[in-house]
Every structure is written in C-alpha cells, then in structure tokens.
Amino acid sequence: MRKYLRFGLLVCVILVAFLSGNQNSTVFAATTNVQAIKNGEVVYYKNVFSLLYDELNEGVTLTKKVQDYSTKKWVALDSVTIVKTNTSKNIYFSKEADADQYINAYKTKKNVTLKKVELNTIKTSAQEKYDKEAPSIVLNVSTTKPTNTNVTVNVDVTDNKEVTLIKWAIGTKPANKFSNAGTILKDNSFTVSKNGTYTVYALDNDGNKRTKSITVSNIDKTAPVITLSIPESESDVTAVSKKIQVSTTDDTGVQDQKWAYGNKGVEYFVDKGSRIAPLQNANQKDKIIALKNGVYTVYAEDKLGNKAVKTITIDGISEFTEVTQTGVQCEVCRMDLYNTDPNKVYSAKAIDQEGITHYFCRIGCMYHQEDANRIAFTNKYVRDYSATAPRLNNWIAVENAVTVKFKNGETAKGIMGWNLFHFPDLPSAANYLGVSKENVVSEKLENIIEYTKTNNKGMNYQYEVDKVAQ
Known part of the structure; x- marks a missing residue:
C-alpha cells in the first residue's frame, strides 16, 4: 500500500511541476531536458517554447541549454538540431548526423517520419503568443x-x-x-x-x-554661457572708455542680451537694462562701451526662456571732463570727438537709467543707438550751436531744442548731425540763419526720430571700422 502511495505522490508532484510552466526542483529536473540560468540559478522548463516565452515575459536573455539525446549532456540550445517527436515534445542532438540516424531508425521501427524543427520557428511562435497575451503599452x-x-x-x-x-x-x-x-x-x-x-x-x-x-530629449533648462573680456588694445590705463567684448553661446540660440552698470541679478532685467544690438557682421563680437570704472552686468536669455547674468569689473578709465577731454568716439559711427574743434565736437549726449552718459557726434547717431540697441535713455541732449568755445555745459534737452538745416556753404561737420543744427530758441536760430524768427523752418523731432529708424549709415560705418581694426 505504501508503495502505491509513494508512486501517486510522485505523479502529483510531476503534474504540478508541468502545469506551473517551469520548476527548479530536482524532481522536475528528472522529467525535462530544457534548462536556463536565471538570476544565477538553474531553472528547468517543460519545453523550449516555455523557456523562450519566459525570456520575452521577463525582458531578459537567458543562458539556454538542452540535453543531448545521445550523450545526455547539457549543451547550448543554439547549437543543436531539434527533432519533434509529438505535438508537445522535442528531443535534441548536438550532431545533426545523430538526429538523421534517429529519424531513420524511428521510421523503420514505426513507419513514421519525424520532422526537424527550426529554433527560429519556435521563437516566432513564442513571440506571437507573447504579443497576443502580454499587455500592450x-x-x-x-x-x-x-x-x-x-x-x-x-x-x-x-x-x-x-x-x-x-x-x-x-x-x-x-x-x-x-x-x-x-x-x-x-x-x-x-x-x-x-x-x-x-x-x-x-x-x-x-x-x-x-x-x-x-x-x-527636448528638455533644455541650461542657461546661456556668457563670456566677458577686455581686448588687449583696451589695456591703456589712461583710456577714456573701454570695450567690453561679449560672447554668448547656447544650444537653442540667444534671443535677448542686455547690460547694466552695477552688480545686477536676472530679475533686474525684466523691465530694465540696455539691450545689446544683434550682430550685423559674422566677424564681429558683441560689445559694450564702458565709460566709467566699476562693475558691469551682462544678461542673456535663450529662446526657451533660460536666463543668465555675468559681471565684469572695469578700471583704468580716466575721468571725463568736457573742456579738455580728447579721444572720445561717437558710440555709433566711432568718429573722433573733441570739445574745442568745432568741426569734430560731439553734438549729442544721452544719460541712461544707470546714470551713464553716452556721447554721439550727432542727434541721428543718438536716436539710432537708442532704437537699434534698445538702450534705455532717460534724458537726451543736443549741443547749442550758437554757443562759443569752449562750449561748456551748453546742452539743450532735445524736446526744447529748435533744430534747423545747415546754412549754405557751411563746412562744419560732426556738430551738424545729419545736416542739422540745434538752438535753444527761435531768436537764436533766426540770428544764425539771418532771417526773422517768423521765417525759421524747424525740423520736427518726431521726423528726425523716424528717419534714424530706417537709416543706419552710422551703424554700418561702425562695423566696418571695427572690422578693419580686428
């Protein structure tokens, strides 16, 4: 009786093992000829199909072995010849000649021709079942x-x-x-x-x-990289101004650059700061003209809205005095400006929101700088042409100036500002023109401003001069 009970228990264990698909017990190992190394352990499968399906289900590649029917040794699955003996069982041969011999002997004995099975055929069948039964994502x-x-x-x-x-x-x-x-x-x-x-x-x-x-791969939270430098040519300790060269790089492209005097954070530039003009020449570098010593901050924003600031400290600029200073250049066209030569005296100046004064050879350059570079000028002035040298503090607010075209035969340049002269009142203009004040034809300021938006001769000249200098 005990003999039958033990036999029945063994049958139950084997049955459970087969129904479970794979089992690494020694009992199950005695009933199958398929195994794999899984998580460092030997795992047995009821057939190759179950092993291949498990690979797909776990998303891994296992070391797969089968038992050679002739030698009973475990060999790599990829190296064997597979012979199908019935609908659910295969046997495996390391040598194809042994497989052929077995097929011939089986036909002689049972008059049944067994077929070889390609491993790829079993793999395809497992893949189809997996595609059908596993969740779709x-x-x-x-x-x-x-x-x-x-x-x-x-x-x-x-x-x-x-x-x-x-x-x-x-x-x-x-x-x-x-x-x-x-x-x-x-x-x-x-x-x-x-x-x-x-x-x-x-x-x-x-x-x-x-x-x-x-x-x-489309997330970019990296701010632009700003590099600031002073050209070696600007190392003169007695300079009246210095150029700050600005180089900004970013993977998505820079859409805005500004600068301000002082140490500023990115929040400052939301509605403040002077815009750095975009380059008009591929050989140029963006630049800022520093007119006084101290800290300058450059701000950059890329096309995705990432922002960065970088500071640089400028020193060695000598203090500017209107009477004696020479060597100043117009910020736009780079014309040399003086205070005593009437042909080269600067005729316009502006003060930005940081209190920095910008000098220009003419009113056109001043308005072009404000429009093209988006510099936030809070006050703008023109030179009183009727004043005599040394022309100290003879500035007129642009909104109060009477502006007229130059007089025939006039040879002065620089102070003209696109052929325009400026006076504090109608009598002064009339006296210069030699007419009554009722006959003075003045240029409207809004027309002058509009002209500077479409005429950038001064700016082009600036870039050509800088190109030659490089």
Whole structure:
C-alpha cells in the first residue's frame, strides 16, 4: 500500500511541476531536458517554447541549454538540431548526423517520419503568443518641441486580461527588475524634469508582463554661457572708455542680451537694462562701451526662456571732463570727438537709467543707438550751436531744442548731425540763419526720430571700422 502511495505522490508532484510552466526542483529536473540560468540559478522548463516565452515575459536573455539525446549532456540550445517527436515534445542532438540516424531508425521501427524543427520557428511562435497575451503599452509625451519646463509622459495600457500593476522607472529596464524597483503609476501619466530614457512596466493577472521605453530629449533648462573680456588694445590705463567684448553661446540660440552698470541679478532685467544690438557682421563680437570704472552686468536669455547674468569689473578709465577731454568716439559711427574743434565736437549726449552718459557726434547717431540697441535713455541732449568755445555745459534737452538745416556753404561737420543744427530758441536760430524768427523752418523731432529708424549709415560705418581694426 505504501508503495502505491509513494508512486501517486510522485505523479502529483510531476503534474504540478508541468502545469506551473517551469520548476527548479530536482524532481522536475528528472522529467525535462530544457534548462536556463536565471538570476544565477538553474531553472528547468517543460519545453523550449516555455523557456523562450519566459525570456520575452521577463525582458531578459537567458543562458539556454538542452540535453543531448545521445550523450545526455547539457549543451547550448543554439547549437543543436531539434527533432519533434509529438505535438508537445522535442528531443535534441548536438550532431545533426545523430538526429538523421534517429529519424531513420524511428521510421523503420514505426513507419513514421519525424520532422526537424527550426529554433527560429519556435521563437516566432513564442513571440506571437507573447504579443497576443502580454499587455500592450503606448507612450507619448506632452510635447516634442524644445522646452525649459517638465515634460509629461502619457501612458495607455490595454490587455485582454485585467492589468493588475503599472510602474515606471528611470532608464532602460527589463521586466524582471520591476519586482523591487520602479514607481507605481498614478493617473496614467508621470512627469520628468530632465532628458533621458524612461521605462513603463505592466503586469496582468495571468502573470504576463511587458515593458516599453521612451526617450525624452527636448528638455533644455541650461542657461546661456556668457563670456566677458577686455581686448588687449583696451589695456591703456589712461583710456577714456573701454570695450567690453561679449560672447554668448547656447544650444537653442540667444534671443535677448542686455547690460547694466552695477552688480545686477536676472530679475533686474525684466523691465530694465540696455539691450545689446544683434550682430550685423559674422566677424564681429558683441560689445559694450564702458565709460566709467566699476562693475558691469551682462544678461542673456535663450529662446526657451533660460536666463543668465555675468559681471565684469572695469578700471583704468580716466575721468571725463568736457573742456579738455580728447579721444572720445561717437558710440555709433566711432568718429573722433573733441570739445574745442568745432568741426569734430560731439553734438549729442544721452544719460541712461544707470546714470551713464553716452556721447554721439550727432542727434541721428543718438536716436539710432537708442532704437537699434534698445538702450534705455532717460534724458537726451543736443549741443547749442550758437554757443562759443569752449562750449561748456551748453546742452539743450532735445524736446526744447529748435533744430534747423545747415546754412549754405557751411563746412562744419560732426556738430551738424545729419545736416542739422540745434538752438535753444527761435531768436537764436533766426540770428544764425539771418532771417526773422517768423521765417525759421524747424525740423520736427518726431521726423528726425523716424528717419534714424530706417537709416543706419552710422551703424554700418561702425562695423566696418571695427572690422578693419580686428
């Protein structure tokens, strides 16, 4: 009686092992000729199909072995000839000649011709079953356009069975890693803050698993890189001004650059600061004209809204005096300016919101600088042409000046400002023109401003001069 009980128990154990798909017990090992190394251990399968399906389900590649029918030794699955003996059983041969001999002997004995089976055929069958039974995962992102904000990955999982678990993780991960890793998905989406590959895992109530990865590469939260320098030619300790060369780089492109006097943060430049003009020549470098010693801040913003600031300290600029100073250049056309030569005296100046004074050879250059470079001038002045040398403090606010065209035969330049002279009142202008004040025809300021927006001769001249200097 005990003999039959032991035999019945063995049959039950073997049956359970086969129904479970794979088993690493020694009892199951005695009944199968298929094994794999899984997580460092030998695992036995009821057939090659189950092994290949398990590989797909776990998302891993296992070391696969089968038992040679002739020698009973374990050999690599990829190296054998597979012979199908019935609908559910295969046998394996290390040598194809042994397989052919077995097939011939079987036909002689039972008058049945056995067939060889290609491993790829079994792999295809396993893949088809996996595609049909494992959960389907579709991933897409909230935007594929470049952005400096987080990106949402939307997840859609469907299955012919009930999906019991969905997780996500950073990186490319196989299904077997999600047993103790990953974050449980909520609301069918997750948010990522940086570029990289992300994997989603789904499990149904039959134990079928699937992973799907997506790569996010459109997040750019890196601010522009600003480099500031002073050219060696500007190292003169007695200089009246210095150029600050600005070089800004960014992967998505720079859309705005400003500067200000003093140590400023990015918040300052929301509605303040002087804009640095875009380059008009590929060989040029952006530049700022420093007219006094101290700290200067440069601000840059890229096309995605990432912002950065960089400071540089300037020293060695001598104090400017209107009477004796020479060597000043117009900020726009770079014409040399003086105070005593009526043919080269600067005829316009402006003060920006930082209190810095900018000098120009003429009113046209001043307004062109304000418009083209978006410099925030708070006060603008023109020189009183009726004043005599040394022309100290003879400035007129532009809105109060009477501006007329030059007199025939006039040889002065620089102070003319696109052929225009400026006076504090009508009598002064009339006296210069030699007419009554009723006959003075003055130029409207709004017409002068409008002209500077469309005429950039001064600016072009500046860049040509700088190009030669380089």
